[in-house]
Amino acid sequence: MRDKVIYSSPNFDPKVFLSWVHKDMSAADLEAGALTLKTDLKGRTQQKKLLVKENFDCFVSCKTTIDDIESKLRQIEEDPEGAGTAHLYSVTLKISGVANRCGIRSSQDLGDEQPRDNPLTVSCQQPHPRPVSSHTLSPTCGCPSTAKHPAPTVALSSVFFLLQQAFVL
Known part of the structure; x- marks a missing residue:
């Protein structure tokens, strides 16, 4: 009804x-x-x-x-060998190269040393003149190689810039 x-x-x-x-x-x-x-x-x-x-x-x-x-x-x-795959692979290699130069490593590369909630870290290989707690983060801050810090914005912006350039082409 x-x-x-x-x-x-x-x-x-x-x-x-x-x-x-x-x-x-x-x-x-x-x-x-x-x-x-x-x-x-x-x-x-x-x-x-x-x-x-x-x-x-x-x-x-x-x-x-x-x-x-x-x-x-x-x-x-x-088709894993299809059009665009080679371009994507070359972009990935460029980004990995920039990440390596900036000292960015994935948490998978660090094993259990790195907490799981932060996938990117910076590992500085030079001795640090100041205490770790008082320095400014940058890819070349000079922290002891055992120090792990969140990745700096400068390094990430380089990676994002490369990504943007790769997909614009």
Whole structure:
């Protein structure tokens, strides 16, 4: 019953709606209201059909484009030697080189020495003239080789710059 009185429901019944919502109206008023509602619903149905007809070509074009992109992505995923793989590999080598020059090592390289919540660290190889707690972090701060610090922003920005340049090309 409730489905028949909800205006947006596909099971909407104008007579049930008018008789339930407008109980105190006369039969003639209910018939006129039912006719108005039917006309309104038919008009909306025609509007929807027209909208679908006007935009059908656009829908088909979008669907074709999406299918093409999906097909190309699937092809790239299946072919590890495909286009773009060599470029991505060379970019990875460049980034690794910059990271090595800056002293950035992954936590996997450090074993259990490094806490798991910080994947990047800086390891300085030179003796440090000041106590470790009072120095400013930089890739060449001179900390003892046993000191591990969060990677400095300068080194990370170099890595991110290389990433950005690699994907712009």
